Amino acid sequence: MDAQILSDIASEHTIPVLLSNHISQTGGWDTCGKNAVWDSSGKVVVSSNGKEKSLVLCTISDNPITGSVKNITNN
Numbered sequence: 001m002d003a004q005i006l007s008d009i010a011s012e013h014t015i016p017v018l019l020s021n022h023i024s025q026t027g028g029w030d031t032c033g034k035n036a037v038w039d040s041s042g043k044v045v046v047s048s049n050g051k052e053k054s055l056v057l058c059t060i061s062d063n064p065i066t067g068s069v070k071n072i073t074n075n
Contacts, residue, residue: 021033033052035047054070
């Protein structure tokens, strides 16, 4: 549901949209992870999985936006 809202914002304003979420409880709120980047047409470019520790990286340039997900492991 929220993903569609962010996709609509990206396409309506023709700008990339980035979402960064926590993966554990914070401030009493339940969280879901799923960090994501939408391009200016509203298409998801890259998205992380639910509650796995990861870092979403993206490069925003003329076009296209590129991205990757790097999983983080505890040492």
